[in-house]
Amino acid sequence: MVLLTLIGVITIAIVQVRNLFAVVVLFGAYSFLMATVMLVLDAVDVALTEAAVGAGISTVLLLGALYLTKTEEAPPRFSTALPALVAVGTAAVLVWGTWDLPGFGLADTPVNTHVGQEFVGRAYPEMHIPNVVTAVLASYRGFDTLGEVTVVFTAAIGVLLLLKRGPKRDDDAAADQSEGGEG
Amino acid sequence: MRLDVILRVSAKLLIPFILLFAIYVQFHGHYSPGGGFQAGVIAAAAVVFYAIVFGIRAALKVVPASVVEALVPLGVVIYAGTGVLNMMQGYHYLDYDPLLTDPVEGQYWGVFIVEIGVLVTVAGAMISIFYAFALRGRS
Numbered sequence: 308m309v310l311l312t313l314i315g316v317i318t319i320a321i322v323q324v325r326n327l328f329a330v331v332v333l334f335g336a337y338s339f340l341m342a343t344v345m346l347v348l349d350a351v352d353v354a355l356t357e358a359a360v361g362a363g364i365s366t367v368l369l370l371g372a373l374y375l376t377k378t379e380e381a382p383p384r385f386s387t388a389l390p391a392l393v394a395v396g397t398a399a400v401l402v403w404g405t406w407d408l409p410g411f412g413l414a415d416t417p418v419n420t421h422v423g424q425e426f427v428g429r430a431y432p433e434m435h436i437p438n439v440v441t442a443v444l445a446s447y448r449g450f451d452t453l454g455e456v457t458v459v460f461t462a463a464i465g466v467l468l469l470l471k472r473g474p475k476r477d478d479d480a481a482a483d484q485s486e487g488g489e490g
Numbered sequence: 491m492r493l494d495v496i497l498r499v500s501a502k503l504l505i506p507f508i509l510l511f512a513i514y515v516q517f518h519g520h521y522s523p524g525g526g527f528q529a530g531v532i533a534a535a536a537v538v539f540y541a542i543v544f545g546i547r548a549a550l551k552v553v554p555a556s557v558v559e560a561l562v563p564l565g566v567v568i569y570a571g572t573g574v575l576n577m578m579q580g581y582h583y584l585d586y587d588p589l590l591t592d593p594v595e596g597q598y599w600g601v602f603i604v605e606i607g608v609l610v611t612v613a614g615a616m617i618s619i620f621y622a623f624a625l626r627g628r629s
Binding site for chain 1: 515519520521522523524525526527528531532534535538542559562563565566569570573583584586593594595597598600601604605607608611612614615616618619620621622623624625626
């Protein structure tokens with residue numbers, strides 16, 4: 308509850324703050340809180356990824372992007388009433404949906420009775436890998452992980468095509484003076 | 491006098507341990523949480539940290555951009571190549587049984603190889619995207 312309250316506070320702050328630098332830092336804090344929530348839910352793999360990607364790499368990338376643009380958010384051009392309505396509506400539907408979910412950690416839910424148990428039982432005898440998450444990810448679900456790697460590969464190619472060695476204009480020359488990081 | 495002494499010294503202290511932790515997360519993924527994705531991101535974070543503290547040019551000397559960009563497809567090749575190897579040995583694509591004489595050990599090492607492919611692609615992608623942002627607008 309404390310964590311969720313903190314996440315709520317940070318989300319409101321992200322929406323309210325106009326300075327994008329502060330927003331990026333708040334996003335980092337948000338990711339760390341989210342990682343802690345995952346840790347509380349015993350999803351250590353997800354927590355590790357969230358902390359490393361969400362709080363680490365994406366903060367750096369957003370700061371890098373800020374370096375290329377302005378650090379103040381532009382005033383909204385249209386009314387924010389309709390997006391706010393859509394957001395609140397979606398949130399209401401999602402909360403309504405959670406009412407039908409089984410309680411956390413119950414043993415007799417479909418998740419814990421069907422294939423899940425099967426893989427937990429089969430992974431060690433078939434591969435000698437005690438960590439079932441790794442076994443499922445890399446072997447039973449190997450095609451899916453290959454797809455994920457291909458997605459990362461494609462994303463990197465896309466970003467590199469867009470950003471790397473772009474046409475060098477004259478007004479960019481000033482940026483050459485400042486060496487070192489932007490973090 | 492440089493004002494970032496504390497930052498530099500602590501970076502020098504921390505980076506070896508970040509890299510060591512990445513290796514641990516990678517190779518201990520069979521026994522504890524972690525694997526190629528997490529280890530790749532942690533390894534990339536170490537390089538990004540180095541680039542932020544010591545400047546992008548110093549980082550480019552240690553980890554050249556061309557090497558990093560070659561890593562991105564190399565990981566996919568390692569992963570997909572393992573599947574092709576399985577097919578050539580007469581099994582299904584990405585069925586690691588025939589890699590070693592014992593199918594269980596084959597699965598064990600198949601997962602190991604595939605995770606290295608994931609590590610290579612993820613680390614390469616993260617570092618090269620960072621370089622693309624950091625070098626944008628410079629020569």
